[in-house]
Amino acid sequence: MRATQAIGFGGPEVLVPTEVPEPVAGPGQVLVAVAAVDTIFVETQVRGGWGREHFQVTAPYLPGGGIAGTVRATGEGVDPAWRGRRVVASLGIAGGGYAELAPAPAEGLAAVPDEVSFTDAAALVHDGVTAARLLDTTALRPGEQVLILGASGGMGTVLVQLAKAAGARVVAVARGDRKTALVRELGADAVVDATRPGWVERAREALGGAGADVVLDGVGGEVGLAAFPLVRAGGRFSAHGAPTGRFAPVAPADAAARGVRLLGIADVQLTAPEHAALAARALRAAAEGTLRPVIGATFPLERAAAAHAAIESRELVGKAVITV
């Protein structure tokens, strides 16, 4: 079958189209005929060699962690009624989704409603799930203020919409005219351009009063750290993002001194059934039209390298989705 393999760690060019043997569905698994695959930032980082202490990945490997497609076959112990159904599944970093067929654990499947396209479904496999989880773990309530860093990214665009739907006032930070325009269009109440000098002060003004009840940091590094003083005493700060290369290095003692509840990447790691439940929630919202994944470009499987390059260039407005 056709696939795209990472033949080593390095630039996008290590992603090379190839032919590999067809997999089979093992016990507890289904075999999915893949239609679309999401690309999330961390997949570009792992391909580049980052985070090897956290991700047990050796090259060559088949990337592709979030797939949407049709169940072709079921393995031992799996309800055969899954056959022929449209589904999404989360497979992990070296998940094998960059291929025509991918095995997936049945306990993590969520059915895709007819109203939702495979590309939209794939775009939500991770972003929709993690965003919903973040709103759950930070317990964002109606009337509260939330500051979202990296608001124009795949997950950021979902967070803006979910936070608005939850009744929060959203202050969004994004980079440049096109990206700030996008998050405004998605419903942010105030938007701050991170490329302008003094963006932290602008964000403070936009928040007013005591600051943000919740900060959702999808960027990390010095940017995330600079936003820490913007959360009010007693608020919640989620440092789950590291496109800058590291999570916001907020000292737990500083958070404790201000009574701020500090959350991190571990708080958004889910079991397969938890993932399936949140994926179903995101797909339902997409079917009802209350959640719109923002897809900036689609790339055929053979051009997965171009999808990664588009993400890394930071020029794409919206997500890159790979179609098979």
Ligand SMILES: NC(=O)c1ccc[n+]([C@@H]2O[C@H](COP(=O)([O-])OP(=O)(O)OC[C@H]3O[C@@H](n4cnc5c(N)ncnc54)[C@H](OP(=O)(O)O)[C@@H]3O)[C@@H](O)[C@H]2O)c1
């Ligand atoms: N997607 C998920 O389900 C998930 C799950 C767990 C954790 N996370 C983490 O959340 C973060 C966002 O993930 P994503 O998948 O939504 O990625 P994404 O769609 O590529 O978004 C990345 C965001 O970070 C910004 N960014 C990229 N490089 C940057 C840099 N060097 N400095 C400052 N900002 C930068 C981008 O905007 P600009 O380039 O315009 O600044 C964009 O807003 C990642 O760190 C990821 O690991 C995501």
